[in-house]
Amino acid sequence: MSKISPCLWFDTEAEAAARFYVETFRACGQTASLGDTLLYGEAFPDREGSVLTIGFTLAGQDFIALNGGTSFKITPAVSLFVSCADQTEIDAFWERFLDGGTVQQCGWITDRFGLSWQIVPAALKRMTHDPDKARAARVMQAMMGMVKLDLASLEAAYRGEA
Numbered sequence: 001m002s003k004i005s006p007c008l009w010f011d012t013e014a015e016a017a018a019r020f021y022v023e024t025f026r027a028c029g030q031t032a033s034l035g036d037t038l039l040y041g042e043a044f045p046d047r048e049g050s051v052l053t054i055g056f057t058l059a060g061q062d063f064i065a066l067n068g069g070t071s072f073k074i075t076p077a078v079s080l081f082v083s084c085a086d087q088t089e090i091d092a093f094w095e096r097f098l099d100g101g102t103v104q105q106c107g108w109i110t111d112r113f114g115l116s117w118q119i120v121p122a123a124l125k126r127m128t129h130d131p132d133k134a135r136a137a138r139v140m141q142a143m144m145g146m147v148k149l150d151l152a153s154l155e156a157a158y159r160g161e162a
Helices: 014-027 087-098 123-128 133-144 151-159
Strands: 007-010 032-039 051-058 061-067 079-084 108-110 116-121
Touching: 007 014, 014 032, 014 051, 014 061, 014 087, 079 087, 087 108, 087 116, 087 151, 116 123, 123 133, 123 151, 133 151
Parallel strands: 007 061, 079 116
Antiparallel strands: 032 051, 051 061, 108 116
16 A cells, blocks of 8 residues: 555445546556455444445555545545546546546546546646747647647647647
8 A cells, every 4th residue: 555545535436436446547558456445334323334445546556435425525626637648548538537527628527426537648747847938838728728638739739830
């Protein structure tokens, strides 16, 4: 287990979410696995025997999903950033998260469980951190007009061809 593992709060969908995330990452060619499950015990008679927490790992990062009830909701204030090698990988993640999810701007998508993901080409960091401020600005402007990120269009903007 990682020294730091994000804990994601769900009402009652922790196990379903963990399974969906593991299936999604595997389908996109990444390592992913389910971990230990802890069940509610006698101290919670209304939930006894149901999942309290389930661990899972996505591309080497450990997570914990918690069925905590309705006290808190996931918001886009915290999102998970997926750095993709190419457009094929972007498209694969996008398609999986779109199933029951909603699209946002600039490569953000909220999955069916309410968790926000940023599906981003790895090359974006290089382009937006270029010492040539005009190049970086063109890429940012192109990105701001996109929903799902299009790597070829971002690269064209970077080169000044768009």
